[in-house]
Amino acid sequence: MKKYIDLHTHSTVSDGSWTPTRIVDRAKKYGLSVIAITDHDAVDGIDEEAEAARKVGIDYIPGIEISTAWCHGRMHILGYFIDNHSQSIEELLKKLQDSRKDRVFKICERLKALGMDVPPDLVFEIAGNAHSVGRPHIATAMIKLGFISNLQTAFNKYLSYGKSAYVTRWAPTPKDAIDIIHNAGGIASIAHCGVTEGCIDNMPKLLPLGLDSVEVYYPFHKPHQIEYLKKFAKDNNLAVSGGSDCHGTVRGEPLLGIYKVPYEVYEILSEYHRRKSEA
Numbered sequence: 511m512k513k514y515i516d517l518h519t520h521s522t523v524s525d526g527s528w529t530p531t532r533i534v535d536r537a538k539k540y541g542l543s544v545i546a547i548t549d550h551d552a553v554d555g556i557d558e559e560a561e562a563a564r565k566v567g568i569d570y571i572p573g574i575e576i577s578t579a580w581c582h583g584r585m586h587i588l589g590y591f592i593d594n595h596s597q598s599i600e601e602l603l604k605k606l607q608d609s610r611k612d613r614v615f616k617i618c619e620r621l622k623a624l625g626m627d628v629p630p631d632l633v634f635e636i637a638g639n640a641h642s643v644g645r646p647h648i649a650t651a652m653i654k655l656g657f658i659s660n661l662q663t664a665f666n667k668y669l670s671y672g673k674s675a676y677v678t679r680w681a682p683t684p685k686d687a688i689d690i691i692h693n694a695g696g697i698a699s700i701a702h703c704g705v706t707e708g709c710i711d712n713m714p715k716l717l718p719l720g721l722d723s724v725e726v727y728y729p730f731h732k733p734h735q736i737e738y739l740k741k742f743a744k745d746n747n748l749a750v751s752g753g754s755d756c757h758g759t760v761r762g763e764p765l766l767g768i769y770k771v772p773y774e775v776y777e778i779l780s781e782y783h784r785r786k787s788e789a
């Protein structure tokens with residue numbers, strides 16, 4: 511029987527709607543052999559993922575998806591086989607958390623200037639245990655206080671890029687992110703290049719950054735993009751990765767277990783990691 515995997519998923523630790531355990535259980539239920547939870551700038555789901563995977567008897571890869579800033583906007587870089595308790599990852603998370611908090615204060619200042627007094631404390635209270643306090647929590651606070659009626663309006667009128675209360679936040683460069691992943695013992699794979707603006711055209715320029723892999727298999731990659739990325743990886747001795755980018759039920763029909771990546775991808779990625787670790 512052919513085996514399948516999914517190496518790109520998001521849990522409640524970032525912006526997904528399923529806990530790590532639920533993701534692993536669903537992966538098992540749908541017959542996947544390997545799962546990777548790759549939360550946005552977060553690794554807190556990995557220990558739970560490991561435990562759940564052990565229980566149901568499937569493999570997992572400790573992963574992360576780091577948002578980076580580059581000339582075309584945001585580029586996402588996946589880290590696989592990372593040591594989630596390493597100093598390298600801890601430092602990144604601390605820096606990101608500080609910048610997120612800082613951004614909440616700055617956005618609240620702007621909203622105040624616009625006549626909407628949204629206390630940062632309320633935003634933090636709404637965020638609760640969520641690790642990435644951010645604009646959705648601010649929007650929720652705005653609704654609570656009666657300034658707007660729904661999340662979409664908050665973004666369209668105030669919080670989206672270029673709007674009156676928008677404030678940018680710090681993000682590592684792609685090179686920083688790749689170094690952080692390497693220092694945590696992992697390998698770096700560029701996520702969904704086919705749908706990130708300017709990414710696929712600039713692949714050759716990204717090579718010198720120390721890239722290990724590219725995400726070839728992705729539900730929104732077109733067949734010609736998959737072919738291009740496969741060839742690009744092969745020509746440059748890179749590994750490949752792939753996954754559904756499932757966020758639970760947040761973005762419509764959950765693709766975990768529906769969109770399947772061939773097991774060989776896991777073998778290629780593991781072999782690449784093994785060779786690199788031994789070198």
Ligand SMILES: [Zn+2]
Nearest residue numbers: 575586701702
């Ligand atoms: Zn992404």
Ligand SMILES: [Zn+2]
Nearest residue numbers: 518520575755
């Ligand atoms: Zn993702």
